Amino acid sequence: MTQTVDEVLIEPAQTRLDLREPPPVGMPGARPVRAERAAPKVPRVAIVHDWLVAYAGAERVLEQIIACFPDADIFSVVDFMDERACLQGKRVTTSFIQKLPFAKKKYRGYLPLMPLAIEQLDVSGYDLVISSSHAVAKGVLTGPDQIHISYVHSPIRYAWDLQHQYLRQSNLTAGMKSMMARIVLHYMRTWDIRTSNSVDHFIANSAFIARRIHKVYHRDAHVIFPPVDVDAFQLNEIKDDFYLTASRMVPYKKIDLIVEAFAKMPERRLVVIGDGPDMRKIRAKASPNVEIMGYQPFSVLHDRMRRAKAFVFAAEEDFGISVVEAQACGTPVIAYGKGGALETVRDASHAEPTGIFFDEQSIESIVDAVQEFELGAVAFRPADCRANAQRFSIGHFRESLRAHVGHVAPHFVLPPMREDDIDDRKGEVKEAAQASDLRVLAVDQSGALGGAELSMLEVVKNMRGDVQTLLFDDGPFRIALEAVGVKVDVLDGAALGNVRKDGIKRPGAGMLGGVLKLLRGTLAKSRDADVIYVNTQRAMVIGAIAGLISRRPVVWHLRDIVSEDHFGRTQLTIIKWCTKLMLEHVIANSTASATAVTALTRLREERLDVVFNGISADPFTDLEAVAQHELRDRFGLPRDAFLVGSFSRLARWKGQHVLLEALRECPEMHAVFVGAALFGEDAYEAELRAFVAEHGLADRVHFLGFQHDIAACMKAVDIVTHTSIMPEPFGRVIIEGMLSKRPVVAARAGGVIDIVKDRENAILCEPGDARALAQALDELAGDASLRERLVHAGYANAVNRFGTRRYVESVEKILNRVASKKRRRVAV
Known part of the structure; x- marks a missing residue:
């Protein structure tokens, strides 16, 4: 039974637990006195681990033991690890179980053979043996001139005090299988006690486990808490x-x-x-x-x-x-x-x-x-x-372990840790240096500056290393990228113009040729990249195929909820199989996006991360000294009106019509719409303008169209609204509203739930409910103290949780990890 992260891992802080006085030499239970070496020496070190199948609690400890002894050799009963960074590039010597049938998935079934297997691992050529054991590793055979230190996560729990619980959970309380299981566990207990005598020094991961060691083995244990990052x-x-x-x-x-x-x-x-x-x-x-x-x-x-x-x-x-x-x-x-x-x-x-x-x-x-x-x-x-x-902390663990080894084996001169492993911050420096060598091809389908593009802009302009950006359309996004010094190439993606997310409009006959041109262009750029970073669904499909051909890993930054609410069946099928077969990793911008893509693709958890978008506060803080009436004058807005703002491209699912309907119930308010119809949604814009004319709202509704300075627009209004009628993948406008220090009213669905705590940092309404929206707007207009409280909590929420530094570092770390994983595969 392997132990999970929260079962095993953890802590540093050195504690000595003396459960009994050590007996004098020659008395029962005494440890023999070693002959002193003639001169101190640098020991050859072997590290023995139970089994390597997943990066869990015991493996986190192993990772830090290796960091303490970087020249050590590694031994294990089996090694089927996919995530091998913790092994620091080391080859693992395994037992005969490694080659037995079905060992990769059924290794636990070979538990009766594991005592024999661990005893066949030859560590006789090493001076110092450190076992990391929650099962059988401590049973490795050592000689009288070797020192064996065993870091014990726990004696075999399912063979000792948790045996009966284990049998109940495994439905082995009666019958022949129960009898066989009890016999095997009895044999494991006998072997476990016998092999404890070959350990010179025990280390326990807590005083609780030290007491268990004393109960089972009648031995004292030094406590060094496992490392927590x-x-x-x-x-x-x-x-x-x-x-x-x-x-x-x-x-x-x-x-x-x-x-x-x-x-x-x-x-x-x-x-x-x-x-x-x-x-x-x-x-x-x-x-x-x-x-x-x-x-x-x-x-x-x-x-x-x-x-x-x-x-x-x-x-x-x-x-x-x-x-x-x-x-x-x-x-x-x-x-x-x-x-x-x-x-x-x-x-x-x-x-x-x-x-x-x-x-x-x-x-x-x-x-x-x-x-x-x-x-x-x-x-x-x-x-x-x-x-x-x-x-x-990790640093405390390393210091404690090396200090204890030095104490029990003073005749050894411990090899120094490598310079980049001295402390935790050095590890961060090392990772940053690796990231600076990263070559990234970032691909996006759009030339417009939508939310997805603004979020990608934040990544590529702040990322270390060599970033080349490829767009399938020209426009403001290209200009914004070049303005911050990012290299940009634009391909002709007109052939994809008729491909819609909802699948209603079928692609034309010329699409195949256009797709092939995009693919050739993307392939040409991808050959110089370590990783292809794709930002949108159409770019993902082209990038995935290019990555497959060029053998470059592809990471998709998912900024959509891939469900039937947003995509047609054909598009969902394409997304499903591209994701399952061609992508190395997916970054989702919200829990809602991650949940949807997991439901569609059954993506394994190790191939998916959620990274909330990061939004810079600088454009908003730069306007702190500017009076609101000056900003209103800039955009031609009435100085004295109570303004409610909507900030999004004009699209039906974004729900601008809901705000117009609410405005009819709020006769003292004006609405400001910032955004244009970007993707063939001109009919919806015409519908909005017709509604305004039909209901006599022209003097209270202001269409500003596309605007570059969103911060200034937001600070010009009194309330920021988010009115999407379908689940929003993230809800960037909500964070921007909070950074502008304006109260926010948002639709309760999708990624918004990750951002908003109702009536603590914003107000939530049901999507599409114009009456509820009107009531929330009226309440805010009449309650200055509520507005002030929401503004204060909202700003803290935006700054603490959605800052750009953490966002960019998280994306960069994932890209670097994926690229490094690819390099290791090529090296093997």
């Missing part, structure tokens, strides 16, 4: 009104108890992230105040952890990485008071508390703890939570 989580001082729990949905995690507890507290909101065998059962127990999000990529988990008022944790874990990650975000923890949580959370008995404990794994106990948290008797400061999490 604390720097990947950012402190957030501003918390939203919801609780969070995140975990794989398996019985011992007790997610069902948390969900049932919040069902008894309908006034409290709970967000649940994770997936697993218990998902259906947990969904059935969820009440309206509980949001079950399922599996989410890191960016979404990180966002919710930063914003949650508290993280709820009900499992009895060996360590509990998610607890540390939450604290790294400045989020306090409400945890079950047993296991590793007692070592990672500080309760009210500490001067700087970071959480509270509940005593029982029960609904009532969780409810009581949440109510206690709400009463606020204990004050939690985000900075204290972050400081506590820092005790478990």
Whole structure:
């Protein structure tokens, strides 16, 4: 049984747990005294790991052990890792199980053979052997002149205290299979105890596991908490009104108890992230105040952890990485008071508390703890939570491990870590240097400056390395790219002009020739690139084919909800098979976009990331000193009117007609429409103008057309609206409205849910509901304090969560990772 990230991983901070005094030499249980070497030496180091099949908790620890001993050789029972960055380019020596039938998927079925397999790995030529063990790695054979240090994530839990739970979960409580399983586990316990005698020094990943080691092996263990990538989580001082729990949905995690507890507290909101065998059962127990999000990529988990008022944790874990990650975000923890949580959370008995404990794994106990948290008797400061999490950083782990090895083996001169592995920041520098060598071909279908193009512009103008941009149409986008120094080529994409997302208009006979021209042009540019970065659906199809031919990896930045609401069946079929067969990776701009593409393509989670668009605050802050009446004069808008703005291309699904209908119920307001009909939607614009004329609204409706200075337009109005009648992939205009320090009213659907907390940083209305929109506008017009509160919270939300630096770095990191993965394949 492998251990997941939040089961195994985690912490640094060196602690010595002396469970008993070591017996004198010659007494039972004493460790033999080694003869002193004549002179110190640099040891040959072997690192032995149970099995390499996925990058989970134990593998994160292994990665840092390798960083501490960069010249070590690696051994494992099997090696089927796809994500090999943690191995730092090292070849792994494996056992005979590697070549057995079905070993890649059924390696656990060979558990009875693993003791034999681990004993066949020859490490006799090494001075220092470090095993990373939650199963059999510690059983590797070593001689009397070798030092064996075993970092134990846990003794084989399903063979010891969790045997009966394991048998129940595996439906092995009775029958012949149960008998065989019990015999195998008995054999594993006997072997596990015997091989513990060959370990010279035990390291446990927590005091909890140290106690388990003492119980099972009758040996003391030094505690070095596993490494948590604390720097990947950012402190957030501003918390939203919801609780969070995140975990794989398996019985011992007790997610069902948390969900049932919040069902008894309908006034409290709970967000649940994770997936697993218990998902259906947990969904059935969820009440309206509980949001079950399922599996989410890191960016979404990180966002919710930063914003949650508290993280709820009900499992009895060996360590509990998610607890540390939450604290790294400045989020306090409400945890079950047993296991590793007692070592990672500080309760009210500490001067700087970071959480509270509940005593029982029960609904009532969780409810009581949440109510206690709400009463606020204990004050939690985000900075204290972050400081506590820092005790478990990668740097602390490395320092502690090398210090302990130096202590137990003083006759060894430890090899220095490589310069770029000295500390966490050096690793970041290394990654940045790699990214600076990256050659990217960025492809977009449009010459217009829509939301997708503005978001791509932010990436390519700030990305390090060599970026070449290819457009299938000329226009303002090309001018904007060249203005910031980005190299641009324009191909003739007119043949794609009749291809629509909804599939209503069929492509003409000349399309094939036009597509071939685009393909040839894209191929010619792609041969000098490390990765092809495609920004829109049509560009994705051309880029995917070009990448297949040129053998370049293709990354699609998905900025659409690929569903029947937005695309025709033919287009969805093309998207599905291009994504499944030709793309290396997908970046989705929202949870809604990610969910839709996963439903369509069944894309594996390791091939998908959610990266929220980043929007620069600079254009808005540059206008802080400009009076609103000056901006209104610039655009010919009335100085004294109450102006409600709509900022989007004119398209039916964008819902400008909803604002016009609402305006009829708000006679004291004016509407300002910024945007043009870009993609054959002139009939809709004519329909809007006809509605204005028919209902006598001409003196209160202002069509400004396409505008370059969106910041100035937004600051000229009093309220920013978002009125899409179909789910929006992201909702860029909402972030811009918040940055302009204007209250925002938005449609409750799609990516908007990632941005807005209703009545905390904006107001949500149901899509297409003109009356609800009118009521929200009237309320805002009459309540200055509400406008001020939404403006303050909205601006903080936009700056903290949707900044350009994090956005660009996230995209750049993905592109660099994909390119590096391709290079490793070529090298092999």
